[in-house]
Amino acid sequence: MTSLIVLIFSELDHSYHLVNSYPINFVIWLLLL
Structure with missing residues (x-):
């Protein structure tokens, strides 16, 4: 999983x-979590 x-x-x-x-990347990554 990791x-x-x-x-x-x-x-x-x-x-x-x-x-x-990178800020957008970070937001999208958080949304995927």
Whole structure:
């Protein structure tokens, strides 16, 4: 389960890193929890 969360977070991090929107990334990650 933890590995899955880390994987999802990594995917989101890569996606939003391109847009350079870490605050948005963090909010979306919290919503997924």
